[in-house]
Amino acid sequence: MINSYQVTKQAPIPSGFGEHTTAIEALNGRNLLGKTAIVTGGYSGLGLETVRVLSEAGATVIVPARTPDKARASLEHLRRVELETLDLMDPNSIQAFAKRFIDSGRPLDILVNSAGIMAVPLIRDNRGYESQFAxxxxxxxxxxxxxxxxxxxxxxxxxxxxxSRALQFAGVDFDDPNFERRDYEKWMAYGQSKSANSLFAVALDRFGYSSGVRAFSVHPGTIVTDLSRHLSDEEMRSMGALDEQGNRVAHEQNRGFKSVEQGAATSVWCATSEQLDGKGGVYCEDVDIANVLPDNATPGSPGVSPWAIDLDAANRLWKLSEEMTGVKFGG
Known part of the structure; x- marks a missing residue:
């Protein structure tokens, strides 16, 4: 552990922004000319809006996609965007993409790990790992x-x-992360993966501090994007995301949904804001650092569950992830 590391308080700054802030507003005029960013999932939904805002602010943004040809149409109107190939379920694809970037000799100023899948049926990768966790x-x-x-x-x-706020569904089951001995439940699996995203930021921030690398996790808000493609209309209706005509609701403020522009705001803020200089390892939402939820919190309440920012759990996940991937930082 770095002796000079200072734990950032998991509590609002406050930032002066809020749930209706857009990604452009969260950028707050920051000039990113000369910066290089990678945004996974950057060709649709929240990732695409993140790419748009970063690139229009001057950053060069690399967007890795499993099928670049399909992603090209979404990105062709943007300047300073490079399309690459990457499959997050394939360790060889990840290694090849990373090597190509490292070999380019460029520094990486911003990495937004935005790609994801949600509430899918039980699928395993070639290693036997559950697909949402993988x-x-x-x-x-x-x-x-x-x-x-x-x-x-x-x-x-x-x-x-x-x-995601879905981390409230479940922490990481360190004894059975791949649902080999327990019944598979898609929302529990999704919640586990989102708790892992938060815990990763906790451990990564401590590890990277001395190298000038800070890490954050974010809940973007409730936004109807292609991420919900595996949900039935009945599931969407139960969430209030289906209108009277049976259309999936893209943005209805009175129901607590955000627009894509608002949903990308917290990611952009964490990636660029001077308000977070000297800070890291925290879970953010509504363009601010979130509160910690009490034990008796109503499910779905704003804030982060204590298990998702627990340092011991973060360190345990780090070790488990090294074992499962066979990859070590700096190794």
Whole structure:
């Protein structure tokens, strides 16, 4: 542990922003000319809006996609955007992408781990790992580790892990993360992966502090995007995300939903804001650092569950992730 590391308080600053803040507003006029960013999942939904705002502010943004040809149409109107190939379920694909970037010699100033899958049926990768844990956490763990030299080269880099309030569904089951001995439940699996995203930021911030790398996790808000493609209309209706005509609701403020522009705001803020200089390892929402939830909190309440920011759990997850991926930071 770094002796000079100062734990950032898990409590609002406050930032002066809020749930209706857009990504452009969260950027607050910051000029990113000369900066290099990678945004996974950056060709649709929240990731695409994050890419748009960062690139229009001057950053060069690399967008890795499993099928670049399909992603090209979403990105062709944006300047300073480079399209790459990456499959987060394939360790060889992750290693190859990271090597190509490292070999370019460029520092990496911003890494937004935004790609993810949600509430899918039980699927396993070639290693036998459950797909939500493998994609949402392990893939990003390996990617960050193998981009580590480029992050250190920046000297002032930020890593943003897109988590979710769904972390309240479940912590990480360290004894059975892949549902080999317990019945699979898609929302519990999703919650576990989102808790892992938050815990990863806690451990990564401590590890990276001395190298000038700070880490954050974020809850973007409730937004209807392609992430919900595996949910039935009945599930969407129960969430209030289906209108009277049976259409999936993209944005209805009175129901607590956010627009895509608002949903990308906290990621952009964590990636760029001077308000977070000298801070890290915290879970953020509504463009501010979130409160810690009490034990008796109503499910779905704003804030972060204590288990998702617990240092012991974060260190345990780090070790488990090294074992499961066979990848070590700086190794």
């Amino acid at each position: 994609t949402n956490h392990l893939g990003h763990f390996q990617l960050t580790a193998q981009l580590w030299d480029a992050l250190r080269k920046s000297g002032n880099a930020r890593v943003v892990s897109v988590s």
